[in-house]
Amino acid sequence: MHMKFLTVLRGWGARTLGALVTLVLTAGMVALVPSTAYAAASRGFAYVWANQASAPLNTPYTPASSYSRNSTGGVNTVVRTGVGQYTVRLPRLGLLGGTVHVTAYGATSHSCNVAYWLPVGDRLDVHVRCFTPSGFRADTRFTASFVNTAYLGGRFGYVWANQPTSGAYTPSATYQFNSAGATNTITRSSVGQYAVRLPAIGSAAGHVQATAYGDVAARCKVVNWYPSGTAQIANVRCFSLGGALRDTRFTLTYTRSTGILRITPAAYAWANQPISAAYSPATAYQYNSSGSTNRITRHGVGLYRFHTPNMPLGYGNVQVTAYGADSKHCKVDYWTPSTGIQVRCFTAAGAPTDTYYDVSFVR
Template sequence: MRRSFGALLIALVTTFAGVAVAAPPAAAALPDAHGFVLWNGTATVPSGTSPAGTTVVGGPAGVYTIRFPGQAAKGGVVHVTAINTGPRFCQAVKWGPSGADEIVMVLCSQPGGALVPAAFSAFFESSSGPAGPINGEFGYVDWNDPTGTMIDQYNSVGAVNSVTPLGVGLYEVKLPGLMTAGPVDGSLQATAVGSTPARCKVRNWTSAPAGQIAYVACFNSAGAPFRTRFTLTYQYNQSLRGAGWPPRYFGYLWFRPPVGPPTTNFNSQLGFGANTLLGAGTGLSLVTFPRLAVLPDTVQVTAAGGGSDFCNLLFPWTHTPTDTVVRDVACYNSGGARVDAGFLISDNSSG
């Protein structure tokens, strides 16, 4: 039976009772903490979960509580990707430390806003202090609308990120100092945050030696522009974890459509342009990341481009002896009909 939002909020508050706020960590090389989990609807999947011992508890319907053991940290960001053969989208509700562990709550919905059970892939990362030597660029924001508050932010060169609302549910995110040649380089992931069903996507972004400028668009469950808290992470020649190498096994790709320029298609083992996509024009995309089948790993997907469409995975990703294979990425319009739409996909190993 569908729970009212009021009942849901009570359940969320109850679940988070006793979760303490940790003191800010000392300056350290990034990341301070991270974790990811693959939930197949009934159990965690070890090949997509790190650290070992991560747990997921469901309830109320469509709401899940994740515990990442030993990963308590201040702030950070969460990204979530729904996994289902139908139109589903998942978001973060709240996260924070509880003792030595990090607790993350996830909510999954369908078009129209009904909370529904779903499999998902979720990712948490928190960074602070100097980055130390890394091979690329990395940054994130956790920004809350309508309060206009930057809850947390990180920039691997030490600059200060900013968010400017441009209209209802539309935001300009600046990550200064994350320099690339341009005009479009790297990859992004965006996730809505809150207890009201919502979703966010990357409308577009530009890259330059001065830094990155991304435009995030957020929508309610009916596809109308919506003011919400959201997270955004940028990676260039760098893991979504934000760490230097290791981890040595990660890759990302932009399906525009068609596939974006080589500077938006990176494989840490083979360089730019090595990841492949089949199925353009069909609304289903098979993505292969060669030589990245080092487990455990996580895959995250974010819709990209104009409109209010959203994307998920039909099934959990698989592995050949050498490659990570995502079959398939599916995208939908606000009514739940499958469409051929753009997306950003990122594969990241813990190794």
């Protein structure tokens, strides 16, 4: 059975199967949907910095409170279930839907994926997998964020791209959102190459994050995004950890003038000058909810700092995705109020390299 299905059964425990009314089959995902809602918030968001890479197995810990938040007021926890395998537990957010992004944290060239997420009772469990460039699972710190929203207005959308070999399809309605109330679609042009279409929220501006999905040694990144008529097109490429294009599921979020969790304080930028010593990113593709202008400085090959004036960088969550058509990848190294957000970028083999990237902060 698929792991999502097993997780749901474990979470319901003694609940009677008579309460089940729908069997959902979506691109390999099998989940049973209960006839009544969980005792959970209808919508919400959460984030964590999973700061204990080698925590004792199967022993929950509470991550640093300054870098962990749950819109319901619940206390998030993290469990290490094996080498490079983690479960982020988000109390009172246990509903189907929403989207997740994950970024590896630290100075190594490791990367992390979201493996899957599902409700367990009134809790949402987000499963994460982390790898070395050679494809071996590895213990590492990471950041993770989750949002499930129904608020219309503005320019915001997300998808779970759940059919990696389909030529054209509508991704899971449960795991997609469009702030104009429209239906997002995806087309595949070739192996590992996808275009996400978000109708009615097109703009030559904004921000995109992408994360590979599944217990697979893969990475996904943003190639570009642009308006097409009134729609927003976001192109994505996915690669094996060795750098070859491969078909892979992924999550993607597009936002303009708000954070990727639809909250503020928030800041983002498209880092579009990879060899410049210091610059302000393109105005249309940067945002700072305080009204300040963000800046980026380069401190070595593939080593950058994102400076976000008046943002509370002693707190919050950071997500990073590389930008461009090649197999380079990026991650967050650390962030502090005095240094800003430090980002590192690597070749597929793990060598530092200069490249474009997208970086996002929310508090």
